[in-house]
Amino acid sequence: MTSLPEPQQNLKIIEQLLEQLPAARPQLVVLPEACLCFGAGDKKQRSYAELYEPTAPLQGLQGRLAELARQHGIYLLVGTMPIIDDAKAEKFSAASLLFGPDGECLARYNKIHLFDVDVADNTKTYRESQWTEAGEQVVTVETEFGTLGLAVCYDVRFPELFRALRSKGAEIIALPSAFTKVTGNAHWHVLTRARAIEQQCYVVAGAQVGEHANGRETYGHALIIDAWGNVVSECDGATSPCLASTHVDLESLTSIRSNIPVAKHFARSKKVIHE
Numbered sequence: 696m697t698s699l700p701e702p703q704q705n706l707k708i709i710e711q712l713l714e715q716l717p718a719a720r721p722q723l724v725v726l727p728e729a730c731l732c733f734g735a736g737d738k739k740q741r742s743y744a745e746l747y748e749p750t751a752p753l754q755g756l757q758g759r760l761a762e763l764a765r766q767h768g769i770y771l772l773v774g775t776m777p778i779i780d781d782a783k784a785e786k787f788s789a790a791s792l793l794f795g796p797d798g799e800c801l802a803r804y805n806k807i808h809l810f811d812v813d814v815a816d817n818t819k820t821y822r823e824s825q826w827t828e829a830g831e832q833v834v835t836v837e838t839e840f841g842t843l844g845l846a847v848c849y850d851v852r853f854p855e856l857f858r859a860l861r862s863k864g865a866e867i868i869a870l871p872s873a874f875t876k877v878t879g880n881a882h883w884h885v886l887t888r889a890r891a892i893e894q895q896c897y898v899v900a901g902a903q904v905g906e907h908a909n910g911r912e913t914y915g916h917a918l919i920i921d922a923w924g925n926v927v928s929e930c931d932g933a934t935s936p937c938l939a940s941t942h943v944d945l946e947s948l949t950s951i952r953s954n955i956p957v958a959k960h961f962a963r964s965k966k967v968i969h970e
């Protein structure tokens with residue numbers, strides 16, 4: 696997606712994308728980071744922040760998204776949206792919310808690693824922590840198609856989080872993202888493939904692409920990687936909304952994991968490496 700500043704505009708794009716879904720169910724759809732509001736500054740995002748209210752009937756944006764999940768009978772991972780736990784809070788969580796086919800909210804993950812980074816080639820500086828509260832919990836959730844682990848964008852640079860997700864049983868890791876064009880060009884495929892290979896998990900990465908309202912450029916290349924590290928489906932860098940999709944084969948995961956038992960061998964690094 697090339698998300699716009701207004702949630703209502705983005706919801707329309709999401710609705711159109713969902714009309715094109717393959718027929719198979721159960722199905723997981725992973726939207727990009729900040730899919731509902733992008734490129735309009737932190738104050739705008741804060742103005743759309745909603746209190747987290749996981750119990751039905753859901754209201755507002757959460758209500759619309761839950762209804763979309765129900766209508767299509769899918770698991771819908773809303774890349775991130777601004778969520779607050781106190782109406783007076785200044786900062787919001789960059790929260791990934793998973794809505795289930797019955798329209799209920801099944802999980803919430805708050806982005807742990809915040810993008811306080813200078814992108815080397817030009818004048819761009821990012822200070823996500825100025826408006827975002829960092830998450831403190833590793834989150835996995837059981838679904839009909841396996842155990843889903845949640846991570847967001849810059850998190851992909853921290854293999855420890857992915858190790859923790861695998862330890863908690865993750866088989867598929869969702870990675871909604873909005874990588875910068877510059878860092879994406881250099882690192883996106885290598886990082887996402889490395890995390891899939893290391894943890895022997897599928898990685899499903901939604902992505903923002905193109906030029907946004909504030910002039911920021913994102914890299915795109917939404918993709919799905921299997922547990923052997925193959926890119927099995929990928930959107931190119933084109934800026935029209937695009938779906939990458941695949942059928943998940945958890946049996947392949949079982950054989951990869953028994954042939955190369957890294958989870959067992961990890962006991963070795965735990966024994967000798969003390970940081």
Ligand SMILES: O=C(O)CNC(=O)[C@H](CS)NC(=O)CCC(=O)C(=O)O
Pocket residue numbers: 728729732733734810821823848849852873874875878879
């Ligand atoms: O703030 C928003 O509106 C949406 N969020 C983002 O765009 C976030 C934080 S600024 N972007 C990243 O984490 C890029 C990571 C990246 O590009 C890298 O690790 O190289």
